[in-house]
Amino acid sequence: MDNAAGRMRVALAQLQVPIGDIGGNAHRIAEEMDWAEEIGADVLVLPELALTGYPPEDLLHLSGFVEHNLDALTDLAGHARDCVTVVGFVDPVPARADTDATPRTFANAVALLWQGQVRDRYHKVLLPNYGVFDERRYFAPGTRRGGTWRVRHAEVGVLVCEDVWRPELADAQAADGAQALFVANASPFHRGKVAEREHIVTDTAARCGVPVAYCNLVGGHDEVVFDGGSLVTDARGAVLARGAAFTQDRLALDLDLAHHAPASRRSTFVCRPAPRAVRPALEAPTARAPLADLEEVYTALVRSLADYCANHGHSTVVVGLSGGIDSGLVATLAADALGPDRVWGITLPGPASPPAATDDAAELAKRLGIRHDVVDVSAAHEPQVAALAELAGGDPSDDDVLARARGTFLLGVAARSDGVVLPTGNKTETALGYGTLGGDAAGGFAVLRDVPKTLVYALCDWRSALPVDVAHQRGWVAGPEVVPAAIRDKPPSAERAPDRPDREVPASYATVDAILERFLERAESPSEIAARGFDAAVVARIVDLVERNEASRRQMPPGVKVTSRAFGRDRRMPLGHDWRAVDDTARTRRFAPSDDDWLEG
């Protein structure tokens, strides 16, 4: 079937690409180009910055990096045949007078490749510079508004990620005659984002009256995970195909193009129609449903954990199994992500640890099929406590020493087994400052760092209820009820070691998490939060704890963003600031900032 006017065969390669592996990424992209060529696609869309990986950050400033990316693009262009490839790369631009003293000399770009050459390039116009994004640090914004590209019989539009999150750019390309829109993306995940993104894409299609093919990146990179979920819609905004969640995928379908009488036409020629051999029939596209909420979050955590280990070259993960629910969830995620033989659970009871906790940990390990050892670290812990008391006094129930003895032991095991420790702190603890640096917070990847306690419970319940055949199909641990009820149903108070009264949570986790969500994610003030019916004193206590723990959070291992506002890159606070939200006044300083006054009190 020849390429009938009004139809276009579109392929999307929802790829995963390591950051900085330019040569390897070029190979990965070339394979996708071969696939697209084999199926007779007219256009292949790849993710944003597929060649360099995303985000490359200050790698862009290293000598040779951008040049290497350009050489690889030339190679890819040489590989291009009849299918037009739309691929993300970094494009140098002339320095321009700008509102920065240091003009940016790179653009976040896509290239259009056809028959051995780069036919044109597009520079991303809207550069996100909020939350986890810093694109204005690196890139000059594109200046192109509107215009289309001539591909075969049709005019098409091309945009990158953020460009579609405001209507103007898509509208301008549609007004100039675009009959389809191709969007290259590196859109990170958080809970609720998938629906938000779909709304943007379908709205764009319906508003412009054009089909949209939106190709997203896959993969975890420390603080962010890209969830794939690529989308193809028709010209009314109905979803025709949806890429898999959190895994590589290929989508291919024949799109009915829009029929436009454009108001103006500014078209860049890319390629003429090519006589075509008969090309294979495509399977009917599947608009598989997106994942449901808990499954989506769980899968995001599994993906980021697996990719953390791959990116950092760790063969083993070590988890301190306390018998509690947080370490239970971490161990389960690890076993699902890597396989049980790569997970090592170690229980390190302290002097006041209830024996039942160790039994619970052992049972969990058995159900997951992971190695489990129990080691008593009091021989390290007690001499330290005694020496500290002798030298510095202090409260022997201050258990940071035990926490650090455990942390040291786990880190030692990991170092000796080509592994990495996974700390088990959740978002609630991290927010309140309950986590000892070098102790329970020690490790490489804090997979639950952005998971509130109430969500930990929900995820454990969901995972434990997952049917065995479904788990098996996903390559996860295929046991019924992987996290024992004894762990899931344990009341929170039983978790806290009797020797940690300083880590009392000021209210129920449901209350604390609701307050934290409003304070951290919705940026509500303490009085606004209290006005919703929360106890003002509890709100004040929680906000105070959050504010005074920025410095310790700064040193904690990174964890993946799953909420709309995570700690780390997503939320940048001065470490020793004086702002106290509760009463809009600064804390009482004990020492004046200048070198000449010392205030009493």
Add this chain to the structure above:
Amino acid sequence: MDNAAGRMRVALAQLQVPIGDIGGNAHRIAEEMDWAEEIGADVLVLPELALTGYPPEDLLHLSGFVEHNLDALTDLAGHARDCVTVVGFVDPVPARADTDATPRTFANAVALLWQGQVRDRYHKVLLPNYGVFDERRYFAPGTRRGGTWRVRHAEVGVLVCEDVWRPELADAQAADGAQALFVANASPFHRGKVAEREHIVTDTAARCGVPVAYCNLVGGHDEVVFDGGSLVTDARGAVLARGAAFTQDRLALDLDLAHHAPASRRSTFVCRPAPRAVRPALEAPTARAPLADLEEVYTALVRSLADYCANHGHSTVVVGLSGGIDSGLVATLAADALGPDRVWGITLPGPASPPAATDDAAELAKRLGIRHDVVDVSAAHEPQVAALAELAGGDPSDDDVLARARGTFLLGVAARSDGVVLPTGNKTETALGYGTLGGDAAGGFAVLRDVPKTLVYALCDWRSALPVDVAHQRGWVAGPEVVPAAIRDKPPSAERAPDRPDREVPASYATVDAILERFLERAESPSEIAARGFDAAVVARIVDLVERNEASRRQMPPGVKVTSRAFGRDRRMPLGHDWRAVDDTARTRRFAPSDDDWLEG
């Protein structure tokens, strides 16, 4: 003496302001306004964002923060009398179509206050978004080019910090008739910056033919320190007055204004000439010399250390004294910054530590007048090593366990004495990855993190040679040769514990630091560096070590920037990236990033 046409009395308040202490900063500013009023100043210039502190970062997004800053500005305006006050604050602006999907609704602004009211405001145009700066994350750029403000008999210009680092904005205001330029700044320090900044300011003055009054911020805020060094120049660019380095200061002088026939005039009225009582004579301004290089760096470190403790409320600092030069310098800096009675040196010998090292540490402590204790942590260390060997095998000479036993002990002492541990790692070690998280790298503020080893030696030598009276005058420890020659002259090999062969430095420190400076600060490639005469294998080894240690560096305590490119906010690298500069190829991945391939090897 009345305000003769052609002269203006200008006051600069080189202030230190805690971030977020809006109410307190308003009081500090009001005091400066009172001083300026008393001396009959026509204009008072304050630093950039003096009301909120700099940088406020995501505090700006918290409910109430910007409102509180506006209320405080209104209070300050109410306090303004005859002197025109130029003060930095955050000004809301209408959302504008921008090259961000999320329009910024704040400007980095200065207000002009006179006789009870805000008379006008100026919005910073050039927003730095590189290195340590993220101003495009927060602010919309100002749009005003040119124009002046009418103050008494004269037209004046107003700019903020980055605005003068390109010529266009000053030129435009001068072209519109500005007879003096007032610049509010929060310009952070690094080695060489002071000269660079002075060149910019004097060049601006000479080029525009106007006197310039440039008021800079003072104070340390974790990763950056603002060095003051405010400047006033005449219309030819000669420096008339220079503010103190790293400490609060006040400058006041009568400036001869430029005489302009402006090409155009766009003037905003601020205030009419006011009949003036006789005002006090001013002391002749002093253009004190800037600090010499080593003194400047040393003072920067002292300032940031003192301010870290003030900002975080620590009364004591704990330093692990190994008898080596790094801890020797840290202890000296601490004693100079805080006074000997707030510094606690602790030596924690290990099984292979030479006894002479403890003696050296004791001698240093004695000369500094600080408390010194020696504690044997082998009782904690040895059981851990044995338990690890039993469970995980491994090399007993891998001394991370001892490092962490020490770290745990020091952190415990600090927690029990309202203190903070100062880790002693220098830039060379940090670059090469020689520092154990939770061990020797543990603590709150890594004051030497951006100080290369060769500079550590130079600073120690400089400090030890400082005359007693000079030290006394600065409030520092007034002893001759505070760091004993035995420590300063110790050959590097003697420092390394015999049990740390993994921390061999690949060449002399002079060579390693030269290579690192080129790789990290000048962004030269390994081949470019080798072409300058360095051994290619040594370069490759060093670059490889830097590249593979991003993840551990991410978790290290912050330290102050003193070079042109520091780790931390100044240099943002993906943690598990694959870029290897040495051969422009990615490392061999052991695990494929996707969840379905496992590669051997």
